[in-house]
Amino acid sequence: MPTSNPRQVPPQTVHVPLAERSYDISIGTGNLAQVGKWITSLRSVTHAVLISDTNVAAHYEKPVHQALEAEGIRVTSLVVPAGEPSKSVATAQKLWEAALEDRVDRKSIVVALGGGVIGDLAGFIAATMTRGLDFFQIPTTLLAQVDSSVGGKVGINLPAAKNIVGCFWQPKGVLIDTAVLETLPRREYLSGLAEVVKYGVILDEPFFDYLEANVQPLLDREPAALQKIIARSCELKAQVVAEDERETTGLRAILNYGHTYCHALETVAGYGEFLHGEAVSVGMLCASRLGEKLGVFHAPSTQRQHALLSALSLPVDTPQLDEAAILAAMQRDKKVEHGKLRFIVPLKIGKVELMADIDSEVAMSAWREGHSA
Ligand SMILES: NC(=O)c1ccc[n+]([C@@H]2O[C@H](COP(=O)([O-])OP(=O)(O)OC[C@H]3O[C@@H](n4cnc5c(N)ncnc54)[C@H](O)[C@@H]3O)[C@@H](O)[C@H]2O)c1
């Protein structure tokens, strides 16, 4: 009789329904070695441009490279320096030229192996090289697995603005191996959990309950808990994206819960001071207090989020920063229309709404009241 292994979790698939651009996200533990068979089950491939960064390549380039070659695929492996600065025109140019040099053609595919930086950059290369190549993603950070690899946004930065050059380019498939999270630095891992909490607050109270009940397995990165939260987060984001693929109806804006405060915090504190998810954690609590002030949300629900985020070792206190600079940054945020502030505000755990015309003093008091006592 086969012995049951508690670390063995059956793989699962999340479908992203986008008409002719529909695709599947395959989620499992230890499935990285199957990447060659997985890709060739989706289409026939003779040449792959594999893009990763220095940190990720050290752990996972070899097994992926070998798994592709084992299926008869010629691999052009390109490794860029780890970090946000690689999402640049200069790096994109190097990648275009290296791919051309190694005889990329219109039947080649691009495989992104890495976090959100690599997903956005490699996706942009896929979208632009020879007017568009099929794109496959193997996200390796929790943030990339639950957020950036779903939705099709790809792009690079200019020195003056993040993500300003890019497009929508849906992958043909996404493969998630939860085991790769074992090597992710703890702070990066926890930061990704903030986006997971976000999905509970905006769309799914039972999921929020699950997170509250599973803090320790999550801190321990237990495969079953990881697979559960990744699959549910992908499902929830996929639902939103399916209803508003190109961010035209406004529905996709709910994904920005906590992000107006978060972006202002990232800008004023200086990029790198807070990891994105850390700033999301602080920002969600500001948006919750704003909901209280507007009379649509209740303090105990703010406290539930506060308790969960702090149990997950995420920051919950608003840092002491120049308030005028925070307000100015929020007013420059893309959710501002005709000078009035707009926020995604929670109505209850599991439901949020876009509220326009928010008074800047009220918005700032929700910020200020988050300073530690
Ligand atoms: N396209 C979208 O919809 C979307 C959504 C959210 C964020 N983003 C973008 O995602 C980027 C941030 O992504 P991120 O947080 O994944 O950052 P990242 O890609 O820089 O990865 C974080 C760090 O972890 C390392 N790393 C990655 N996987 C690892 C692993 N398994 N083991 C050890 N180290 C590993 C990386 O080398 C890097 O140093 C930003 O550029 C942001 O704009 C895009």
Ligand SMILES: [Zn+2]
């Ligand atoms: Zn985010």
